[in-house]
Amino acid sequence: MVFNPVTHVLFDMDGLILDTEKLYTVAFQNIVSRYGKEFTFEMKLKLMGTQAHEAAQMLITALDLPMTVDEFITESKEQFQMLFPDTALMPGAKRLIEHFHKQNIPIGLATSSSEEGYHLKVDKHHSDLFSLFPHKTFGSSDPKVKRGKPYPDIFLVAAAKFPDSPKPEQCLVFEDAINGVKAARAAGMQVVMVPDPRMDRSLTKEATLVVDSLEDFQPQLFGLPPFE
Known part of the structure; x- marks a missing residue:
């Protein structure tokens, strides 16, 4: 399969980075x-x-x-x-986030969690990793996010926080949820899905790419620097 190259990356949090x-x-x-x-x-x-x-x-x-x-x-x-x-980290999450940070790929967090919930999950064990996200959007707290996923609001709001204002097609989203995939697609973005293993794979068809784990993702597929 051939994918379009991207320059910016947005991450969901629950079930993708954190095992919540x-x-x-x-x-x-x-x-x-x-x-x-x-x-x-x-x-x-x-x-x-x-x-x-x-x-x-x-x-x-x-x-x-x-x-x-x-x-x-x-x-x-x-x-x-x-x-x-x-809360523990999901496999491959730390490696991928640190890789993008090291390679100066602009990254942002786009979570439906509230800011209060975010701090509950992150502050005790994961604050160093999440400090690598210069931009964070909390769907249940941010007044600019009018509607939750599957609507595109959160990803459009999150992308607008990048200083160079990338177009939707320049952004790659990482998601684990069906509603998140629908939201990313509705925003005009490509989306890599890491579904729950119990999920019927027929429900993942809207994703640009489906992988079993973030450990399996190859950045070069989307024109991003490969792991060293």
């Missing part, structure tokens, strides 16, 4: 279990990449929970306080 998706599953299941409900993997796929209030509303509606969005978010935050501080 299983923690979200634990947190949400802890909440819905009180009402005898189950947070299924199929439901999770629909929520991944959405903003906090969007995810809460979707879950409340799908499971007919007797809660408001604010109540769900408050309970979620209590769960996150316990679960997120010791």
Whole structure:
């Protein structure tokens, strides 16, 4: 396959750089279990990449929970306080981010997480790695991000933070979620997807490239400097 060369790179965070998706599953299941409900993997796929209030509303509606969005978010935050501080990195994430930084490839973070959630996940163990991102966009906190993924807002806002204002086609996105892939494509960007191994591969067709792990990504495929 032939891909178009790019000059700038945008990274999702949850499930791509940080191994948090299983923690979200634990947190949400802890909440819905009180009402005898189950947070299924199929439901999770629909929520991944959405903003906090969007995810809460979707879950409340799908499971007919007797809660408001604010109540769900408050309970979620209590769960996150316990679960997120010791989040581990996903395979290949550190190597790839450090490689781009060393090669002076402009990189940015585009996460649907809130800024508060970001600090919970990053500050204890990963602040040095994330300091390599000069630009960070938090979808659940940034007022410029009007709509969550699968809408393109977050990637367009994130790309606009680069000083040289690249065109969408100059940007490569890394994602793990279906909604994130749709958002990147809607923004006019190429997207490398690292899906959950449980995901039906028929759901990954919109991605420009699908890899099993960031360890498998070859930067030169998109005109970027290869690993040394």
